Amino acid sequence: MAELGVFETMYSMRAIRRLKPDPIPEDTLRKIIDAGIHxxxxxxxxxxxxxxVRDAEGKRFIRDHYWGIWQKLQAGRPLPANLPATQLRVLQAAAHLAEHLDEVPVILLACARKDYPPFARAGYDRASVATVHGSIYPAVQNIMLACRALGLGTVITTIHCCxxxxxxxxxxxxxxxxxxxxxPLGYPQGKFGPTTRKPAEGIIHWERWGQKG
Ligand SMILES: Cc1cc2nc3c(=O)[nH]c(=O)nc-3n(C[C@H](O)[C@H](O)[C@H](O)COP(=O)(O)O)c2cc1C
Structure with a gap:
């Protein structure tokens, strides 16, 4: 199978929240993590x-807490009647993921050391936190791109922080x-991409803030 180009991979890497339970080969998982840490x-x-996390007990623990938080966040917040259909679909898919999280073959947790010593020991906490997150999230993005390239679906989530x-x-x-x-990692039930985003033109500032070219 021909490999996808980097732009095709990025432009078709939409969030995939409905995943098949089929197992993912261990070699594939190793390859994804190796791409991540590059x-x-x-x-x-x-x-x-x-x-x-592949074992049923671990996934169940995570699902029960994740789903509990999801329900707490939604409680008493009825959906607005004028919610666009696209947003409604995202919410429904996110709810499906939360409720069925234990059914995915693998739950990946990306862990990072909480501080970046060169900044933290000098008291630059803001720079320390920025460096921690500026280091782990590129790895997570690489992992997501590798998943897309290998035909696996995923979505980055942060509800577990609760x-x-x-x-x-x-x-x-x-x-x-x-x-x-x-x-969550798994083979997608649906199709990949394309992703829709606001035009880049609106957020490019040339030379200084506010100068739109
Ligand atoms: C920091 C962060 C947290 C997110 N948390 C969740 C989440 O808790 N649940 C979920 O289903 N999607 C979550 N997402 C996925 C976003 O909803 C998704 O990236 C966005 O809607 C764009 O989707 P698309 O690439 O399919 O267009 C999160 C994304 C980011 C970057």
Whole structure:
């Protein structure tokens, strides 16, 4: 099978929330993580770890907490009558993912060291946090691109941050690490892309803020 070009991969890598339960070969999972860690990181410290949860008990634990938070967030918030159909579909798909999270073959947790020592020890907390997230999220993006290239669907999510301490305790994640992203991985039930975005023209400023060219 011919490999996708990088632009085709990016432009067709939409969020996939409905996934088949079919297992993902271990070699494929290793390949995805290897692609992920070929991303940049602050000082090239590579202070990250990736947990691949495949066992039923672990996935059930995550699903129960994730779904609980989802329901709490939605409680007492009826959908506005004029919600555009596209947004309604996203919400329905996100709810489906939350309720059926334990049915996906793999839940990937991207973990990062909570601080970036060169900034943290000098008291530059804002720079420390920016470097932590600026290091783990490029790896997550690489992972998503690798998934797309290999025919796997995924979506980046952060709801687990609402139960992060319980999650860390359950999976034995060390105190100095955070869980930066949760990604369900699986073969898609539907089709990939294309993604729709606002035109780039509206957000490009030439030379200084406000100068639209
Ligand atoms: C930081 C972040 C958090 C997100 N959290 C969730 C989430 O909790 N649940 C979910 O289904 N999608 C989540 N998403 C996915 C977004 O909804 C998705 O990327 C966006 O709607 C664009 O989708 P598209 O690429 O299919 O157009 C999150 C995305 C980001 C970047």
């Amino acid at each position: 991303s940049p990181s602050g000082g090239n410290l590579q202070d990250w770890a990736f947990i691949l 139960f992060e301490e319980e999650l860390k305790q359950h999976l034995g994640i060390p105190a100095e690490m955070e869980v930066s992203a949760l990604l």
